Amino acid sequence: MSEDIKLFFYRSARILVHFVRAQKKRIYRKIVCPFLAALPVIAPFLRAQMTERWFHDKAVRFMSKNVFTSEKQQKEFFSSLATEDLLSAQSVFSALGKIQKEKIRNILDPRKKTVALFFASGAYRENTGTIAERLRAKGYNVLILIGEICNDQHERREHVYYGGNDIINGMDFIDVLLEISGTAEKLTRAKRVYFPHDIYDSPLGNVINREGLAKHMAECDYLFLPSRIVLDRCGNMILNARRKFPEFSRKNVCLIPGGYIKLDKNLEYFEQYNQDTKTIIYAPTVSKERMGGMGSVTSLAYGDQIIKALLDNFPDYKIVFRPHPHDLHTALVKTIREQYDDNPRFIFDNNQSSYMKHYAASALLITDMSGTAYTYAFTTLQPVLFFSHDEKETKRRFGEFKYFEDREKIGRVAQTIGEMVHYAKSLLAAQDEWTAKIEQHRNSLIYNIGKAEDYFIDNFEYIAEAKKHPDWVYI
Known part of the structure; x- marks a missing residue:
């Protein structure tokens, strides 16, 4: 079987799997949850079970520390939810996300730009060094958003909040988003800065994976790149994505010869x-x-x-x-x-x-x-x-x-x-x-060996204010 045929079947299978999963979630949320909630005998039992389950969920517990001042307040929140909402993870996290969003908004200084670092998983969290703390010292509002609870040292830093389960996409107050792993494609207001986690041009999966990565990079505003090899590779991937998907030609992407903070x-x-x-x-x-x-x-x-x-x-x-x-x-x-x-x-x-x-x-x-x-x-x-x-x-x-x-x-x-x-x-x-x-x-x-973080901090104003840098590559 040729490589093209394999890729066709692989792409088709992925589309089908994603469709089936989406339909299962939709059916569960729109049909199963309301039906179970309406059963007078089963509903109280399910409500008690799901409330207990949410009390022990790692992400919910992490968010609760940020949004509630007491355990009593947390219990009152879950008591206020309809039974069908308690049965749906999307509904629970959506409700918690709205409370967290307002808590965050209330601590932000409206006179300052807001920067957020997004760690979708537990991997690669060290790749941005102390950028968060140094940008905060320069006068920016700075948040750290995580999508997976790992109980590591990064979750004990200042102003860390939960951004998983699509919560990050509702944070419309973010001006600059630094993406280390994962993406927040609905934050159209924010300037998006992507930090590739490899120091070299690793293949990063099959053609489908690389195609997805190319689309992601083409949607970003800036790429902070570690080496000449990665800069060349990313530039070519973005140009190829634009040829294949014309909708990604609507804006420029800036390639920053920045260095590798983790190194x-x-x-x-x-x-x-x-x-x-x-x-x-x-x-x-x-x-x-x-x-x-x-x-x-x-x-x-x-x-x-x-x-x-x-x-x-x-x-x-x-x-x-x-x-x-x-x-x-x-x-x-x-x-x-x-x-x-x-x-x-x-x-x-x-x-x-x-x-x-x-x-x-x-x-x-x-x-x-x-x-x-x-x-x-x-x-x-x-x-x-x-x-x-x-x-x-x-x-x-x-x-x-x-x-x-x-x-x-x-x-x-x-x-x-x-x-x-x-x-x-x-x-x-x-x-x-x-x-x-x-x-x-x-x-x-490698660019700026030993000085990559300094380079980012010293030149961050070009990103925050959308100013053109004489040494950066715009495509």
């Missing part, structure tokens, strides 16, 4: 906590089940063999298994963890927000196509070993990406478990040579 923070951490310890990290990208069409690249299906080979052939090294945050709770990751948990040299890293503790103590990273490969190399100046179990297919499909073309500028590519062991030994034996090579490559590509 700068990594370098600071590494300078302070670098340890010369014998540790090898295995960090695969998202599994093929979640990436659709990326089976020739992703390596998690080989994770068991990879970890076993590392434990067997490198007895003096600790082996850290760091799955992608989106795979943390999958059956495959759970199986691998349970198989090796009793081995004292096996470490399972499930920290979604930060990886630097183990990166700073490691000598080698093994991955497949994860964007963390170049971030790791440019932070630690240690080599990377890419496991490519179907290199021929990988090159055929993704050879145009500099990510794949440049792999051997920071390490080696192994196609079998045996090659992986061989190359790992050779890379560990020549670390000084690789350090010099990687540093030279890094310095030739």
Whole structure:
């Protein structure tokens, strides 16, 4: 079956699935909820059960701390909801969102512009450094909005609110939205600034995924980009999206040669906590089940063999298994963890927000196509070993990406478990040579190394006031 036919069926299946899900939600909300609420025998029981369920929901509890001053006030809120609304998550979050919106509006200074950072998931929250605090110090209203409750340090910062379940799209007081993961396409009033989370031009899924990303970038006003390679790739993706979808040609997009804030923070951490310890990290990208069409690249299906080979052939090294945050709770990751948990040299890293503790103590990273490969190399100046179990297919499909073309500028590519062991030994034996090579490559590509956050803060007025910057690229 040709690639075009596969993509046709994949695209059609996605459209059908989205349609069915939307109809199920609509039927549940419009028909099932009112019907159950009208049953005099069942309704009181359902009401009590759903009220208890909402009291224990992580997102509801997080919002309640911001919008209610007491538990009594929270109970009065749920008592005021109709039974059919209690049965619908959309209705509950919509009602809470309206209260939260007014609470936020009341604390904003109307004389100042309002900036919001949006973290749709638990991943990539460190990518904006201390931008929120520094913009607040410059006199802006600044909010942090989250779409997933992770109980991490970012949720303990000042002025953090819940923006998930479509709540963010109702916040019409936002002037500038910084998007790290996720999007808020209905905030037409806000200037949207997108921070790609990869330092290189990672393929980011199949053609459908890349098409969706291109549309997203074409809808934004600014892209804060880490490297020359990413700037070129994003510019081409936006132009291609406009050719295919003329509606995205209605406004300019500004490409900012800004740098990679996460790399700068990594370098600071590494300078302070670098340890010369014998540790090898295995960090695969998202599994093929979640990436659709990326089976020739992703390596998690080989994770068991990879970890076993590392434990067997490198007895003096600790082996850290760091799955992608989106795979943390999958059956495959759970199986691998349970198989090796009793081995004292096996470490399972499930920290979604930060990886630097183990990166700073490691000598080698093994991955497949994860964007963390170049971030790791440019932070630690240690080599990377890419496991490519179907290199021929990988090159055929993704050879145009500099990510794949440049792999051997920071390490080696192994196609079998045996090659992986061989190359790992050779890379560990020549670390000084690789350090010099990687540093030279890094310095030739990345914008504003060590100063990316300063660059953003110093030039933010050009975004807030929509002024043209002489060094930025407008397409």
